[in-house]
Amino acid sequence: MIEFRAHGKLFVAGEYAVVEPGQPSVLIALDRAITARVSEAHGAGSVHSEEYGHLPLTWTRDEDGLALDREHHPYDYVMATIDLVEKLRAERGIAPRFHDLRIESQLDDASGRKFGLGSSAAVTVATVGALDRFYGIGLTQRQRFQVALLATIRVNPRASGGDLAASTFGGWLRYSAPDRDHLASFVDERRVSDILTDAEAWAGFDVQRLPAPENLQLLVGWTGSPASTTKLVGVVRRHRNGGYQAFLDESRSCVDDLTTGLQTGDAEQTLDALRRARVLMQRLGDSVGSKIETERLATLCDVVEAAGGAAKPSGAGGGDCGIALVPADTDPAGIHRAWEAHDIRHLSVAVRAPEGALDE
Ligand SMILES: Nc1ncnc2c1ncn2[C@@H]1O[C@H](COP(=O)(O)OP(=O)(O)O)[C@@H](O)[C@H]1O
Numbered sequence: 001m002i003e004f005r006a007h008g009k010l011f012v013a014g015e016y017a018v019v020e021p022g023q024p025s026v027l028i029a030l031d032r033a034i035t036a037r038v039s040e041a042h043g044a045g046s047v048h049s050e051e052y053g054h055l056p057l058t059w060t061r062d063e064d065g066l067a068l069d070r071e072h073h074p075y076d077y078v079m080a081t082i083d084l085v086e087k088l089r090a091e092r093g094i095a096p097r098f099h100d101l102r103i104e105s106q107l108d109d110a111s112g113r114k115f116g117l118g119s120s121a122a123v124t125v126a127t128v129g130a131l132d133r134f135y136g137i138g139l140t141q142r143q144r145f146q147v148a149l150l151a152t153i154r155v156n157p158r159a160s161g162g163d164l165a166a167s168t169f170g171g172w173l174r175y176s177a178p179d180r181d182h183l184a185s186f187v188d189e190r191r192v193s194d195i196l197t198d199a200e201a202w203a204g205f206d207v208q209r210l211p212a213p214e215n216l217q218l219l220v221g222w223t224g225s226p227a228s229t230t231k232l233v234g235v236v237r238r239h240r241n242g243g244y245q246a247f248l249d250e251s252r253s254c255v256d257d258l259t260t261g262l263q264t265g266d267a268e269q270t271l272d273a274l275r276r277a278r279v280l281m282q283r284l285g286d287s288v289g290s291k292i293e294t295e296r297l298a299t300l301c302d303v304v305e306a307a308g309g310a311a312k313p314s315g316a317g318g319g320d321c322g323i324a325l326v327p328a329d330t331d332p333a334g335i336h337r338a339w340e341a342h343d344i345r346h347l348s349v350a351v352r353a354p355e356g357a358l359d360e
């Protein structure tokens with residue numbers, strides 16, 4: 001039995017801007033994960049997950065590649081990943097086998113509701129990692145990220161891949177994305193191995209480790225299920241106008257200040273950058289007429305501000321999580337009580353340690 005764990009994430013800053021190639025963001029990986037377990041199968045492959053109810057996904061091969069039962073299940077991240085790894089396996093001359101993949105998630109609550117902690121990314125990264133080991137392909141950490149991103153853009157070409165980076169590399173990260181429209185234009189035509197080593201195809205992609213702030217503690221609140229991220233990203237795209245470049249410039253400057261604050265251990269600069277990132281998201285929401293910072297997210301943030309910290313919606317907003325940094329000596333109990341009084345659930349999560357050194 002081969003097992004691979006991939007962790008959830010939260011955005012700290014740079015949301016929406018990060019969908020543009022080369023625009024920086026900051027993310028953290030969390031200590032909650034999705035585990036993929038893979039074992040040899042015969043005659044057909046299958047995928048088991050609570051996400052799919054009681055029926056596993058089943059697949060075989062035909063002359064065109066994978067043949068899957070699309071009628072009964074949505075074509076999703078896991079199948080896109082299996083499909084892409086199959087291509088890579090064939091390119092490397094590795095003999096085909098069937099496998100049963102079992103997926104277990106800590107990123108939903110007991111009733112299966114998503115917290116918005118990056119389950120699609122974690123399931124993709126976990127599947128790449130498990131299948132890489134199953135077939136003995138020998139991908140590097142960076143290549144696992146690349147394969148996960150190529151699989152993801154087949155399902156959601158808008159996704160920045162920041163969540164995949166956090167899930168793959170762990171810790172605190174500064175991330176900027178490659179041009180996914182460019183990658184998508186040839187992902188089905190070119191050899192996966194060639195795409196992985198084509199530096200020009202990945203222009204804009206960058207990932208750097210950042211130190212965790214020692215003098216600040218992280219708090220996370222969950223405000224309930226979100227509006228669709230894809231829809232919100234679509235709304236912002238449609239409203240790209242004169243103000244959009246200014247938004248990108250301000251977002252970059254804010255992420256740069258956050259980066260410096262973290263690198264120099266300057267708590268005030270870090271908190272100030274987080275507050276600016278909140279304002280940027282509020283203004284973006286106002287300019288496109290969409291509620292990125294919902295009333296409950298606003299309350300979540302205001303409670304933290306009143307306690308001397310800084311907070312903002314994390315990710316696309318419209319619901320889901322808010323992320324807060326407060327001075328290390330703050331007693332979080334008061335903040336948690338105030339959140340609960342407004343139906344905001346405090347999530348006990350911590351940052352996942354970096355997954356080794358970043359390779360080239
Ligand atoms: N436990 C799981 N097993 C299989 N697929 C999963 C699982 N969790 C999430 N996914 C995939 O990710 C999708 C959810 O992605 P999304 O709505 O973006 O949530 P998140 O914000 O947590 O990433 C699901 O529709 C499914 O395709």
Ligand SMILES: C[C@@](O)(CCOP(=O)(O)OP(=O)(O)O)CC(=O)O
Nearest residue numbers: 015016118159160161229315316317
């Ligand atoms: C708007 C974004 O920059 C951030 C969205 O972050 P979320 O954490 O809301 O994402 P999902 O896990 O897909 O729901 C879009 C992106 O980076 O792809």
